[in-house]
Amino acid sequence: MKRIGFFKSLAGVGVSTLGLSTLSSFSSYDFDLGKIEKFPEHLKGDSLDWDKVRQDFPRQRYEIYMDNASTHPTNIYTAWAVQRITEWTKNDVGEPWWPWWAKSRDEGKKLFAELINADPSEIAHARSTVTAESDMLNGMDLKGGNVVMTDLHYTESIYGYKFREKNNGLEVRMIKCKDWRFSVKDFEPFVNKKTKLIAITLVSNVNGFIARDVKAISDLAHANGAILYVDFIQGVGAVPVDVKAMGIDVAACSTFKWLMGGGKGFGFMYVHKDLQGTVIKPTLSSGGVSFNYAPWTDNPDPTKPDIIWHEVTGPGMYEVSYPNYEGVIAAHQSLRYILDLGVDNIQKHNRALTDRLLKEMPRIGYPTITPPDNNSPIVVFEAKDPKETMRKMKSAKINVAMRFGNKMRISPSVYNNMADVDRLLEVLS
Numbered sequence: 001m002k003r004i005g006f007f008k009s010l011a012g013v014g015v016s017t018l019g020l021s022t023l024s025s026f027s028s029y030d031f032d033l034g035k036i037e038k039f040p041e042h043l044k045g046d047s048l049d050w051d052k053v054r055q056d057f058p059r060q061r062y063e064i065y066m067d068n069a070s071t072h073p074t075n076i077y078t079a080w081a082v083q084r085i086t087e088w089t090k091n092d093v094g095e096p097w098w099p100w101w102a103k104s105r106d107e108g109k110k111l112f113a114e115l116i117n118a119d120p121s122e123i124a125h126a127r128s129t130v131t132a133e134s135d136m137l138n139g140m141d142l143k144g145g146n147v148v149m150t151d152l153h154y155t156e157s158i159y160g161y162k163f164r165e166k167n168n169g170l171e172v173r174m175i176k177c178k179d180w181r182f183s184v185k186d187f188e189p190f191v192n193k194k195t196k197l198i199a200i201t202l203v204s205n206v207n208g209f210i211a212r213d214v215k216a217i218s219d220l221a222h223a224n225g226a227i228l229y230v231d232f233i234q235g236v237g238a239v240p241v242d243v244k245a246m247g248i249d250v251a252a253c254s255t256f257k258w259l260m261g262g263g264k265g266f267g268f269m270y271v272h273k274d275l276q277g278t279v280i281k282p283t284l285s286s287g288g289v290s291f292n293y294a295p296w297t298d299n300p301d302p303t304k305p306d307i308i309w310h311e312v313t314g315p316g317m318y319e320v321s322y323p324n325y326e327g328v329i330a331a332h333q334s335l336r337y338i339l340d341l342g343v344d345n346i347q348k349h350n351r352a353l354t355d356r357l358l359k360e361m362p363r364i365g366y367p368t369i370t371p372p373d374n375n376s377p378i379v380v381f382e383a384k385d386p387k388e389t390m391r392k393m394k395s396a397k398i399n400v401a402m403r404f405g406n407k408m409r410i411s412p413s414v415y416n417n418m419a420d421v422d423r424l425l426e427v428l429s
């Protein structure tokens with residue numbers, strides 16, 4: 001079977017019906033991700049077909065899955081690419097595949113930059129959101145300063161600030177959100193000339209609240225000589241992000257949520273070019289060395305020192321070692337998919353589903369803690385009897401999350417449809 005033929009059949013029947021023997025009949029040499037331009041045609045313009053998008057995600061065949069804020073399933077194209085690299089590690093391994101992997105690495109960064117309106121020279125690979133935030137803090141001069149954040153920031157990250165209060169002399173200033181939301185007004189009394197940074201989560205994992213006045217919060221930070229860090233793992237890919245228009249200085253995410261990227265432990269970090277190496281110093285000692293003397297070289301260059309140190313500049317200064325290959329490959333494919341589909345379309349599609357949930361759930365006894373007119377794909381409702389609610393969901397094969405005791409989080413995505421929402425409402429009614 002020719003590669004494109006294989007790809008077409010994969011699009012038609014779904015990856016789950018493909019045997020490994022089919023996959024292993026491909027040698028690594030004919031596998032060129034960069035050449036697979038036969039990407040689905042149902043993602044764009046007049047051809048946009050949500051039923052076909054639904055078929056791209058086999059997860060929906062078995063159950064109703066609306067827990068994308070926990071982990072987003074991959075589409076068949078991304079899954080195929082990841083399976084292919086697994087085949088490569090099993091059967092081939094070595095240099096021949098390198099150019100294609102490196103191409104995916106570079107293309108992925110470019111596509112991610114496009115997605116958030118940054119320059120590729122501002123994008124580093126990250127091990128995870130929290131790791132990137134931690135690396136940023138390690139590279140900053142925090143002593144004697146303060147950080148301002150809200151209690152809707154990611155809890156594990158909040159602990160990271162507490163840790164630095166204890167060990168690095170950083171004062172933690174926590175805003176207790178009223179009505180499950182915040183605005184720039186809430187920050188004003190807390191920010192002063194000693195503020196080193198404001199840290200916010202673009203879309204809250206707790207209730208889906210989407211920060212609305214990011215630019216005003218950025219202006220407040222900048223007016224006080226501070227920077228703005230944004231955890232955008234629950235937004236990027238599902239809601240529009242423009243780091244320049246929003247005045248974001250540093251941001252990070254993993255790819256396993258709204259970037260539909262596959263495994264955990266891989267993501268992206270954005271660092272504004274003016275901050276690289278200065279306000280945000282590298283802490284990973286990214287660089288190399290060459291020896292300009294025998295026996296290392298037959299022709300030492302007398303104009304150069306014996307030991308030549310090579311410092312990494314640009315966003316690579318925040319990276320060390322190889323990135324996760326599978327993460328790179330998955331992210332590249334998923335970013336292509338997301339950009340083809342268009343974030344505005346994705347947001348509109350999800351909004352129709354969340355609007356219906358926001359309208360109907362309170363009527364059947366589940367009040368919401370998601371603020372009105374919220375344009376994120378996450379909606380959260382309080383359950384009177386969380387155990388019983390989850391029992392009903394489980395027996396109807398509907399996946400949602402119950403967090404913080406009684407807070408039921410529903411997070412539909414591109415492959416969900418109104419029938420999924422209707423079924424959930426029916427089960428809870």
Ligand SMILES: Cc1ncc(COP(=O)(O)O)c(C=O)c1O
Pocket residue numbers: 069070127128129130131154201203204205231233234253254265267
């Ligand atoms: C808002 C938010 N930030 C960070 C994380 C953790 O992400 P990572 O594993 O990339 O550090 C999560 C995961 O649920 C999250 O919801």
